[in-house]
Amino acid sequence: MLKIDAARLYRAIEALGRIGAYVDEPTGLTGVNRLALTDADGEGRRQVLAWMRELGLDVTVDRIGNVYARRAGREDTLPPVVIGSHIDSVPTAGRFDGCLGVLGGLEIVRTLHESNIRTRRPIVVAFFTDEEGSRFGTDMLGSAVATGRLPLESAYALRDRQGLAVRDELERIGFLGPAPVETIQRMPPHAYLECHIEQGPILRARERDIGVVTGVQAISWQALTITGKSAHAGTTPMHLRADAGVAAAKVNLRLREMIASGRYGEPMRATMGAIVPHPGMVNIVPGRALATVDLRNPSEEDMRRAEADLISYYTQVEREEKVRIEWRRTARTEPVPFDPKIQDRIAAAADALGLGHERIISGAGHDAQELARLCPTAMVFVPGEHDGISHNPREYSTPEQCASGVNVMLQIALDLAEE
Amino acid sequence: MLKIDAARLYRAIEALGRIGAYVDEPTGLTGVNRLALTDADGEGRRQVLAWMRELGLDVTVDRIGNVYARRAGREDTLPPVVIGSHIDSVPTAGRFDGCLGVLGGLEIVRTLHESNIRTRRPIVVAFFTDEEGSRFGTDMLGSAVATGRLPLESAYALRDRQGLAVRDELERIGFLGPAPVETIQRMPPHAYLECHIEQGPILRARERDIGVVTGVQAISWQALTITGKSAHAGTTPMHLRADAGVAAAKVNLRLREMIASGRYGEPMRATMGAIVPHPGMVNIVPGRALATVDLRNPSEEDMRRAEADLISYYTQVEREEKVRIEWRRTARTEPVPFDPKIQDRIAAAADALGLGHERIISGAGHDAQELARLCPTAMVFVPGEHDGISHNPREYSTPEQCASGVNVMLQIALDLAEE
CATH class of the missing domain: 3.40.630.10 (Zn peptidases)
Known part of the structure; x- marks a missing residue:
């Protein structure tokens, strides 16, 4: 040959x-x-x-x-x-x-x-x-x-x-x-x-x-803007906080759980690559956080289900953490x-x-x-x-x-x- | 008067x-x-x-x-x-x-x-x-x-x-x-x-x-350096990842659980104010993350217990996420x-x-x-x-x-x- x-x-x-x-x-x-x-x-x-x-x-x-x-x-x-x-x-x-x-x-x-x-x-x-x-x-x-x-x-x-x-x-x-x-x-x-x-x-x-x-595989990118309330880390009781960093952490770990559940197929991938809490100081509860989500799936059907479930999870986090989560699609291919x-x-x-x-x-x-x-x-x-x-x-x-x-x-x- | x-x-x-x-x-x-x-x-x-x-x-x-x-x-x-x-x-x-x-x-x-x-x-x-x-x-x-x-x-x-x-x-x-x-x-x-x-x-x-x-109250600040392995978000299977951002998210939510447990007294406060994942791009698994921890407690005894428990949790996260967590005290007052x-x-x-x-x-x-x-x-x-x-x-x-x-x-x- x-x-x-x-x-x-x-x-x-x-x-x-x-x-x-x-x-x-x-x-x-x-x-x-x-x-x-x-x-x-x-x-x-x-x-x-x-x-x-x-x-x-x-x-x-x-x-x-x-x-x-x-x-x-x-x-x-x-x-x-x-x-x-x-x-x-x-x-x-x-x-x-x-x-x-x-x-x-x-x-x-x-x-x-x-x-x-x-x-x-x-x-x-x-x-x-x-x-x-x-x-x-x-x-x-x-x-x-x-x-x-x-x-x-x-x-x-x-x-x-x-x-x-x-x-x-x-x-x-x-x-x-x-x-x-x-x-x-x-x-x-x-x-x-x-x-x-x-x-x-x-x-x-x-x-x-x-x-x-x-x-x-299908690629789905989102940019999240999480809005809570910045507050003094030393004085603000936990029940009065709206910590945008905690909300981002919950979404990050949810991505992990979604994979582990197997509900979206074994080949699914999910990543939070960027997290930017504001003002980002040791002694201030973050009042705002930007974060990204990257989902991949060879199945368009599984991808759609994952996207929908994630978005409904945002609503749950909004309620639990008293924050607002706005998301915007920054890339999507089938x-x-x-x-x-x-x-x-x-x-x-x-x-x-x-x-x-x-x-x-x-x-x-x-x-x-x-x-x-x-x-x-x-x-x-x-x-x-x-x-x-x-x-x-x-x-x-x-x-x-x-x-x-x-x-x-x-x-x-x-x-x-x-x- | x-x-x-x-x-x-x-x-x-x-x-x-x-x-x-x-x-x-x-x-x-x-x-x-x-x-x-x-x-x-x-x-x-x-x-x-x-x-x-x-x-x-x-x-x-x-x-x-x-x-x-x-x-x-x-x-x-x-x-x-x-x-x-x-x-x-x-x-x-x-x-x-x-x-x-x-x-x-x-x-x-x-x-x-x-x-x-x-x-x-x-x-x-x-x-x-x-x-x-x-x-x-x-x-x-x-x-x-x-x-x-x-x-x-x-x-x-x-x-x-x-x-x-x-x-x-x-x-x-x-x-x-x-x-x-x-x-x-x-x-x-x-x-x-x-x-x-x-x-x-x-x-x-x-x-x-x-x-x-x-x-x-007592104040305890830590700066964490979490080292995992940066990887392509689209191609790297979940079990081969060492995601420093996920590790930081786990520590953040652990702080919340520690408060909720009541084990360190009601007045305890805990905050992750800063998180900086590297390289911080949507499609790259973070290979490194800097993060801060701010703990407050009016009781020195409760504070010491919280610090010790948190540090032993770092070891657990190191094992679970295949990362290394180095921490450094940046402030501590009784x-x-x-x-x-x-x-x-x-x-x-x-x-x-x-x-x-x-x-x-x-x-x-x-x-x-x-x-x-x-x-x-x-x-x-x-x-x-x-x-x-x-x-x-x-x-x-x-x-x-x-x-x-x-x-x-x-x-x-x-x-x-x-x-």
């Missing part, structure tokens, strides 16, 4: 990881900070474009900065197989998140070149703008615009904390491209494939090489199932390559969930060390783990490109 | 409250910001010194900026009766906290002047530097130094967030006085009296004019009982004036707890409106409420100064 060059792929991952590298103070580890549309992102993009051109690919940049690099097929007017991901990062990233998918795509092209294989359909390697959403607050930005979920003008108007707008920053780094954002809709793709690190502990714990991704036929092919390819595999739901959002609106879509996960930690300089997958994922992608891409 | 001029006292409170006044944005109310050793504090101090000198008092400023204004007695070498409090404020204060005690003392002197009463013992009206501790982090600073609990050099070395030191700021505002800090120890006082707003809801709720303060004989006299004076009264423990710290090391000490509380809210522009006591407290003080001061 045709295989990629694992060492060459890994050298590319290391080389891209040097752009935007920084030393993480507490640990001394080297991390990556290539926030979308910063100078570092611009430099990373130019490196990847240079590699694309070295490979003789035909590069297109669209109005939101998405990049498509096209390798011609034998029947070049057929819809292409698109392989993609992103190269922007969170501020405290490792080298693998997103980059594996893009550089894996280029390694597949390089392998086809070397073997003088010309596929029936064209193959496009793509990277999408600002998948992370860390800077402008909206994740999957480029792929959401390209697939028509988000209007271009709304994307352009987003601003970072310094007030800088997406459009201006695209222009500044030289990636306000000439092609229409509908470029990918006009291809349209025959299939979209994305190889990504799992960003979780499951594959590593079960000693699997490959995750056959069944889909992306589950996105991936193409079952391509899933079966991924499993078969892994078997053929002697790789252990397992079906797995994606806990995180990915560009693939946007592309799934356009064409049959699939994802391949590879395991990560250290419980699959991600968004952290400790993020690490071995050269072999990375290569296994891309080798599976290579077989599937070849298959699909011959259809 | 001799009485003070309620309207005159109130005008002085209003006049001092104009120094450092600001408009509180959300409410439109006028608050007071006279943080210790700022320009506003200097201006407030000069105003009070001007009033002291108008009354012909002999003013002494010590090396930590405490101010003593002395009215001669018939037997002028006898230990004086000292009436005092503070005029510095928190950044979001009202007009009454501290100022009532100092201006009440001056109103008592003014009343004695007008009635041509010369007491046997001298009377000293005092205000102490930085009772609030909001700027340099140590409360009761001036009275702690004056009574020998805190070395002068330690106090001088304290710095605010801008790095400005107490000694330099004292000098800058012109209150690095020439008198030794032992000035009050050398008098020594025959008794110390302090009139203060309750800063709580009890007297108002029970429709009492006067609180006969039995003492100051209960300070006030002089029972003066308490009885306060009750009798209130009866004689037709004022309702009730014994009450002080939930907050006061200069009186420092002075209690030197001499028989007592405090008189007056009620506040709006549940006794304090450290807030809504802090409010009526002219009558203020005058009632100072009239009781006048009778006690006269009594004690004739002994």
Whole structure:
């Protein structure tokens, strides 16, 4: 079977990881900070474009900065197989998140070149703008615009904390491209494939090489504003208090109980990531607290039930703690199932390559969930060390783990490109 | 019976409250910001010194900026009766906290002047530097130094967030006085009296004019550092999490349960005022959380039991949540009982004036707890409106409420100064 060059792929991952590298103070580890549309992102993009051109690919940049690099097929007017991901990062990233998918795509092209294989359909390697959403607050930005979920003008108007707008920053780094954002809709793709690190502990714990991704689970985010009454911690009797911090604590522990109850399915996840009590002083009962809730569930039905039950619990806390709880939805996506036929092919390819595999739901959002609106879509996960930690300089997958994922992608891409 | 001029006292409170006044944005109310050793504090101090000198008092400023204004007695070498409090404020204060005690003392002197009463013992009206501790982090600073609990050099070395030191700021505002800090120890006082707003809801709720303060309760502050493991909220199974935010929530609710159990006495108070989860993002399981604990109890024995039980609960949470909880004591004072004989006299004076009264423990710290090391000490509380809210522009006591407290003080001061 045709295989990629694992060492060459890994050298590319290391080389891209040097752009935007920084030393993480507490640990001394080297991390990556290539926030979308910063100078570092611009430099990373130019490196990847240079590699694309070295490979003789035909590069297109669209109005939101998405990049498509096209390798011609034998029947070049057929819809292409698109392989993609992103190269922007969170501020405290490792080298693998997103980059594996893009550089894996280029390694597949390089392998086809070397073997003088010309596929029936064209193959496009793509990277999408600002998948992370860390800077402008909206994740999957480029792929959401390209697939028509988000209007271009709304994307352009987003601003970072310094007030800088997406459009201006695209222009500044030289990636306000000439092609229409509908470029990918006009291809349209025959299939979209994305190889990504799992960003979780499951594959590593079960000693699997490959995750056959069944889909992306539903995500529900809420921002809570809890209003009680600030009071002197030394003088205010407990029965006269309306402690917004205690109310937030109750909601946090309720999330835990909801999971433990099993009523919303085993795969449910729930997290209170942020809590900000005001005024936040040792001797003042918090009169106000902001808090966030993150719910995930592969079942839309279970998710809806969890949301409804949580909201009715807020009413109970309001009564018990004499507070007011206002909640606002800050994100909500339904589950996105991936193409079952391509899933079966991924499993078969892994078997053929002697790789252990397992079906797995994606806990995180990915560009693939946007592309799934356009064409049959699939994802391949590879395991990560250290419980699959991600968004952290400790993020690490071995050269072999990375290569296994891309080798599976290579077989599937070849298959699909011959259809 | 001799009485003070309620309207005159109130005008002085209003006049001092104009120094450092600001408009509180959300409410439109006028608050007071006279943080210790700022320009506003200097201006407030000069105003009070001007009033002291108008009354012909002999003013002494010590090396930590405490101010003593002395009215001669018939037997002028006898230990004086000292009436005092503070005029510095928190950044979001009202007009009454501290100022009532100092201006009440001056109103008592003014009343004695007008009635041509010369007491046997001298009377000293005092205000102490930085009772609030909001700027340099140590409360009761001036009275702690004056009574020998805190070395002068330690106090001088304290710095605010801008790095400005107490000694330099004292000098800058012109209150690095020439008198030794032992000035009050050398008098020594025959008794110390302090009139203060309750800063709580009890007297108002029970429709009492006067609180006969039995003492100051024990205070125990802890700063917790909870270390878990940050993780992706979408991908990390619940059983692999070590959520520092959940651990903080458990401690917060445990405080509530400890109160409800009644095991530590009805007057126990417990508060988690601050919680800071890191990194504090909606989709990241907090890997670390800082939190504070504030415990109050009038019984040292109950306090020690509560502290020990809480610390052993930390061990339980460490086990349950796979986190590490480090705690550090940031403040600890034992209960300070006030002089029972003066308490009885306060009750009798209130009866004689037709004022309702009730014994009450002080939930907050006061200069009186420092002075209690030197001499028989007592405090008189007056009620506040709006549940006794304090450290807030809504802090409010009526002219009558203020005058009632100072009239009781006048009778006690006269009594004690004739002994």
